[in-house]
Amino acid sequence: MEDAHASEHAIEDHSRNVPRATTTCGAVVGTAYAGIHRYLGIPYGRAPFGVLRFAAPEPALPWQGDRAATGFGPTAPQSPYRGDLGELIKVPTIEGTDILTVNVWAPADATDLPVVLWLHGGGLERGAATQSGYDGSTFARDGIVFVSANYRLGAEGFSVLDGAPLNLGLRDAQLALEWVHREVAAFGGDPARITIMGESAGGALVAALLAQPAARARVAGAIIQSGPLDAVEPGKARRASDALAKKLKIHATRDGFSAAAPGELLAARSEIAAGASPLGGTPGYTLAVDPESLPASPAEALIDVDVPILIGTNTDEYRLWLTPDAVAGIGRAKAWLARLAMRIPRAAARAVREAYPDASPGERLGQLVTDRLLRGPATRLARARTAPTFVYEFAWESPVRDLRAAHALDIAFAFDLLEDDDALRLNGPGAPAALGREMHAAWVSFIRSGDPGWPAFAQGRATRVLADPSATVSQRRAAVVDALQ
Structure with missing residues (x-):
């Protein structure tokens, strides 16, 4: 069946203007632009x-002729x-x-x-x-x-x-x-x-x-x-x-x-x-x-x-998962019960209050969730590794639905695709192009050389805060992460 399916994709155009590559399973013909x-x-x-189904994957079967990869x-x-x-x-x-x-x-x-x-x-x-x-x-x-x-x-x-x-x-x-x-x-x-x-x-x-x-x-x-x-x-x-x-x-x-x-x-x-x-x-x-x-x-x-590893998180990851109404609906009692359920130490809760003195109980809980699930583990790994480890914090705030620097907002910047429909839904039409160029260039640099262009985390907890403008600083709100150890 799979060989027959592959034959349906066979094409005859062998023009020099059509890109063609030969894999071990067969040739594929793509598009050029x-x-x-x-x-x-x-x-x-x-x-x-x-x-x-529900079995370990098996490699693709070979095909005959050119397969359209369009x-x-x-x-x-x-x-x-x-x-x-x-x-x-x-x-x-x-x-x-x-x-x-x-x-x-x-x-x-x-x-x-x-x-x-x-x-x-x-x-x-x-x-x-x-x-x-x-x-x-x-x-x-x-x-x-x-x-x-x-x-x-x-x-x-x-x-x-x-x-x-x-x-x-x-x-x-x-x-x-x-x-x-x-x-x-x-x-x-x-x-x-x-x-x-x-x-x-x-x-x-x-x-x-x-x-x-x-x-x-x-x-x-x-x-x-x-x-x-x-x-x-x-x-x-x-x-x-x-x-x-x-x-x-x-x-x-x-x-x-x-x-x-x-x-x-x-x-x-x-x-x-x-x-x-x-x-x-x-x-x-x-x-x-x-x-x-x-x-x-x-x-x-x-x-x-x-x-080498490049690893990071967004400042307000939780704001993609919790709507503004949900955040507003979390009072002190509900936040306290959630902290107990997640076994978040009192020291971490205290450190969040100090880092966000004007935040609501729901916002502080959201930051603790972000740090417990993502930022804390990334920091612990970066501190423990001896191989080059580069840390970033994506901090640019989207105006869309009060997302701020929510989960997934960084993707369009890493790809330098801020005008794409996926990006516009999350970031709106005014996202800073310069930050997209900067972040994408750092990712490309890391892929090429293993170095994104700022010091490794081992050097004073060096962290690149990607914002408008960006800056390399010692890790922000380190007391919160340390309290979650």
Whole structure:
């Protein structure tokens, strides 16, 4: 079936103006524009459905002739974002089963150039490389071979089931990295200079790849944007799967989940999540510690990884997850109960009050959530590592819906795509172009050389505060993070 599907993509145009690359599975033909060659929807793995559903990914099968690489591949099964998030973040849907695909942007004259592999975010259950804000043209423009990859999401990618391997979505990312290492030379990239890069859940996958010895051997550097660094024991990671099984009255086994269509699992997940609070409620999908795919939590494993890391967070991460009304509705009593539930030390709460004397209880709680989940772990890792580690804080404040420097706002700046529709929904039309150019240039510099252009964190907790204007300072609000140790 897959060979037949591939033959449907065969094309006859061999014009010298049409970019063509030969991979170990076969030739692909892309498109060219403004000196950039683009190849979309190249399979790196077989369709993970049918007998391959809830199984470890298998490499793509070869095809005959030239395969058209002119359109994105199908997106992984997922439900759209709901409510306010659904208005801010749009994920295009492309139907089909061949979801394990990569996309490549490369300069027309690329030879032995540095490479970056981008992994999208979305809480491990949403998102796709098809999102317009992930266009790799700006990196290719600046001499980088840019690759993005889709991977399995939600129940299909991160269920914990009896009889099924753990961390299937992570295993997909591992296979995509193997594809990049093996094939990128055909697109003008240097397989010895691969940087892996991701935001949010994508950043978590980047960290997890570094924690896996076989994957780590293929990596020259890593960029982790607002990415959680933890992985939990399988018994804890299976709570989302157990909730689905209970809802559908099936067993939390590979056979039980395989008997349910992807749409059934998505619908049940949506019903479970309906009305849940952002500060608690529905168990989320998470990475599981697993001897085969993730032998240790990245928070510990990355301490000794000898590759440069660029890592950072946004000042107000929580403001994407909590609406202004939700923040305003959190009084002192509710904030106190939430702090108890999250086991946040009194010293941290006191330090937040001192750092934000005019903030409401909801805003202070949001900052504690940001620091507990993201900023604290990133800081602890940066302090513990001896290999070069560069830290940033994205601090520019969006005027849209009082998001301020919320989660995901940094992506458009890193890509220098501030006029893209994805960016405009989050940042509005007046985002500073100079900051986009600065941040993108720093990312490109790191991909090229392992140095973004400011001192490593070990030098006095040096942190680049990306704002308008930016500045390199000793880490701001360090007392809050230290109190969370």
